Amino acid sequence: MRILKFLNLLILSITFVVSCTKKEDVILVGEYGSLTGDDATFGISTNKGIKMAFDEINAKGGIKGKKIKLITEDNQGKNEETAKVVNRLITQDKVVALLGEVASARSLIAGPIAQKNGIPMVSPSSTNPDVTEKGDFIFRVCFIDPFQGFVMAKFASQNLNVKKAAILRKTGDAYSEGLANVFSTEFKKMGGEIVADLSYQNKDIDFKGQLTEFKAKKPEVIFIPSYYGDVGMIAQQARQLDVKSTLLGGDGWDSPKLHEIGKEAINGSYFSNHYTTESTDPVVVEFIKKFKERYNNETPDGLAALGYDAAKILAEAMERTKDVSSIQIRDELAKTKDFVGVTGKITINEKRNAVKSAVVVQVENEKRKYVTSVAP
């Protein structure tokens, strides 16, 4: 019996020592995202960008001689799962900083948890304004919804020269409602008219009712601020009903699956995005080249680029700290200025949001044709 007790103690102390030494030479960074589920390509793309960024930094010797170790948790694209995995990352894995999420609704759940525990969180691509307002530990490296709504309203009225628009929004979704509201006010301010503003719900597959109503009102453009899976189906059903309006959207459209689901129906539509693969900027060209080499010739979407930038900005902030503690990382993140990223020059403002310009692209099968840039 005594021997057993002794053995137990020995094993315990060994694991203790091992886990201690392990913590010494790596910096743990947590990532949570939708690696499976309805918007799985968001999580997968972001993860690829982040991994590439950290591997580059580790190859150059890491942060202050320590390697960054990324722990990735899958929240299956579900709200309830998000709280669970974020808590696990913070309390069990003891990460010093968090990266995530793409969908604003889920960043809004993770934000308060990170804030309460004093762990800095950098969202690569959540554009809802409320995300960073959850506390001074929450940052983002993308622009916010009011700006994206403004970009598309301006594009519609000035570049496309249209006067009548319709909106199809997803009720209860922070991202979709945010974009729709701003688009509506801005478009009216620019002299346009919103002829119909209808909604659909999570998990809906039939949009023909709303689309038939649009068909009767004859808008020149339909603004659909939603995610690629729904948008693909909406585009298909719109064409089945012979709705001829041009479709517009936001960065939630950015996925290789958009065309797979929407097929020809989605071609010719426009959406606002964070960067364009047609850019000649050497930083972007280099990023695309390295990404293609690493991931089987796959073209990185906007979310991969943002994941990459978020990881790089976090790493830079870590490098500037004295002891890589969470609180110091937070302070240094807030000081980020003129960081040259793939998605443009990023400065973090006093509200912990990134200030930078957006691009508008046109869908042409798997390609995204660059149309114009809109500065803040």
Place this chain on the structure above:
Amino acid sequence: MEELLQHLINGLSLGSIYSLIALGYTMVYGILQMINFAHSEVYMMGAFFAYYSAKLLKLENSPSFTTLLIILFITMAMCSLLALSIEKFAYRPLRKQPKLNVLITAIGVSLFLQYVAQIIFGADPKVFPTLINDQLLFEVAGVPVKSFDVTILGVSVTAMFALHFLVYHTKLGQAMRAVSHSPAVASILGINVSRTIAFTFVAGSSLAGIGSILVGIKYQKIEPMMGTMIGLKAFVAAVLGGIGSIAGAVVGGLVLGVSEVLVVVYGSSQYRDALAFGILIFILLFKPAGIFGKNTIEKV
């Protein structure tokens, strides 16, 4: 007027899918007095059976009527097999037990299938193969009628008539009606009760399989959680029409489909599910037997 006509077409097309699935609920209820909550998962699995069989047979890019028939046949067979094994391993051992036990088992089977499907197929949505082309067939008062809508209505109406024929004009149907009326008396009269129940499951799940293909054709996107909501709606449709009644399930599905489309358009999508479940509460309060009330109920 033109829009209203289009709304009606959309609603009927959605409603006929509800009807197909509602029939499965109603038939099993009619014969076993249990609500087979796993039915919506048989439907979901049907979509994946169709998806993978089209892939295996390399038919995903050759849309034609024959392709549709082949995939329909395979999916119906696979769904029947699945439902038969559910019946044999989960429900049959509990047949003499209180009804509540079977009900809870059904919910368990439903969850089991949902999560197993997530593990096997992955939780991300799949794009359903194109089995038929969507072409403009003709126009009615300026409203285009497309081959998708015609196929969906055509296939579901044919399936429902086939079911009607099976139940009312064959020996097997007679046996089904007898078992539904009184299993004890039916077995005294020499009817193999277990086999009749098994056939009921086969018929119901074949219809669910057809429904899943029609949904796949129409909406392109399939995923392991697709059965939950549509299953609940179909259940409401079955109760609305009068659970246990075949005609009731068909009418209930169509009524629900049309009213949902109208609410979304003239009200708001937020009220749509409230409407569906509001109807359920209303029916349970004022006419628990459903539209096709108790006296004229025709159990399967």
